[in-house]
Amino acid sequence: MSLSPILTESPLDEFAVRVVFNTSSPTGLFHLRLAFDLGRFHQKQHHVQAGQFLMLDVQDEQGFRFRRPYSLMSWNAETQEGDIIYKVVGEGSKALSRWQVGQTSVALSSLGNAFPQVAGQNPRHTILLAGGVGLAPLILWAEEGRQKGWQDDDMPTLVFGVRSQAEAQSLLPHLASLIPLDKLLLCSDDGSLGFQGHVVACLEAQAPEELAHFEHAFVCGPTPMMNACVKTAPTLLPNAHVYVSLENHMPCGTGACFGCVVGQAGSGLPLKVCEAGPVFEASQLLWGKKGLDTVGFAGACDAFPVFETTASAEGGV
């Protein structure tokens, strides 16, 4: 059964955040813990649902930067502390990597929709496909489930792909505390951790009957990885509805700039990832050869009424 991503009622606010720790691993994967103050405008505690994201102010002495979208990997409602994992891939994450313990910044949160709840259906029929730091929203979903009382039997299966063991090392205790080991499939490009190969190759190596029972697949990772998952899902996960959480470049995250759009399947119309997503049913989106089609939506406006602008139409307003 297909479920809709949830339009959440999470209150939106601006939060002062303070760095609890910001550690790096030898592979360049960073683990940042932030403590959230009460919201500036509504004076309420921060609240998030897995799939949603926050926009983090990473400006430094260089001045203007767009805020950066991050998903929390873990959220402790009691201490109001949330964890982010990130790689240094550009100027924003480079600035973030220099953050010191005690340093403060600002986050706008929580934005976007959330993964569908599988209430009434057993979450063990859900498979989570994570690539690198795309793990964050998926493992938060598992954590939310544990808080709702999911037992080992109920837990989803997680396939987690990384470049090498070192990249995943610091995350393994957290993963193992949430996902039973028999439901945890690890894979790495160099074979140093678990199966050698990427997430799709790891799925291909499983017995088809083991995969046939999955009704939902939640995917988050680099675009080529999500693309491969979406393209192969009809064969490998024949009974699963596939959802992706997109990690697009987002200048504003608030639906104001129209900078993050992707094409909608069928109509081809551009959809704002930050407002309509970031969680989408994969079949809702226009996919190209290597990933999301970011060009094909041009000219797709048939859905809207035509307004005559020629002289011959004069008087016909």
Add this chain to the structure above:
Amino acid sequence: MSDFYTKFQIKIGSLELASPILNASGTFNPSVFSRLFSLKSHLGAIVTKTVTPNASSGNPQQRTVELPGIGMLNSIGLQGKGIIASMDVDIPQYYGCHDMPVILSISADSEIAFQRMSAYIEAHANRPYLQGIEVNVSCPNVHAGGALFGASPQWVEKAVHAVRQETSLPLWVKLTPNTTEVVAVAQASVDAGADALTAINTVLGSHIDIRRRTPSLAKVSGGYSGQGIKPIAIHHVLNIAKALPNTPIVGVGGIRRAEDVLEFLMAGATAVQVGTHCFSDPAVFVDLVQDLDTWCLAEGVASLQELVGVALP
């Protein structure tokens, strides 16, 4: 802040606004921003994203480039649903529901398209919140080989005249800096019936991705905005204010702090718009109101209107 003090009230022609601080077209999402703070208590009016006669899906990705420290480039491409669907859905549902004035930004690629769109707006203008039109002339003129409409005083005069003859709504023209004739275009706008001038739209710019060895934007060039263009905007506001002392100016370009607002007012702007900074800090409006209020108290300024044009040479 519950409401503006009288010190924030301004008049742009016949239009009275509770504050000189507005948003720039295409940089503001009322439904999300209003979840943070009361729009009515922090902005004088909402300016809509530019509406075109027909729906447009805009430009391909990549549409934006961050320029650290100075601003950004964009080539969004006026994505939208077209005037009919916008008037039916977006304008009432996103903009018209905040109990405050809405300025409708419009653009078209020919004089006749401007005229017909204005007639359509006028025929549907029985909405109290719709209190003005801002004509965006930073688009290609199909009857001039695709050259920028706003670059020529003659073309702008025709476009503004086409709008003016169809509507009695207050009319602002948003000027492009991408011409050597900014003041002449401003004059032509006023001659054709504009009530106010918005200065400035984005400055043409480009950026190369040195890793891919290609332009970063799919459309190669786009509009440069943000704090780096503030001196250019101030320059144009000064020149227009000097040439057209009786025409209100809405200053826009690189505003992020109260000091920037004060600069624009002193240069001759009656009101201002905040654009790019909305992307990196939606709460900027709250800070601007608080900081301007504090500044006025410290300086003994009873009304921001006192400051308009005081720096004009």
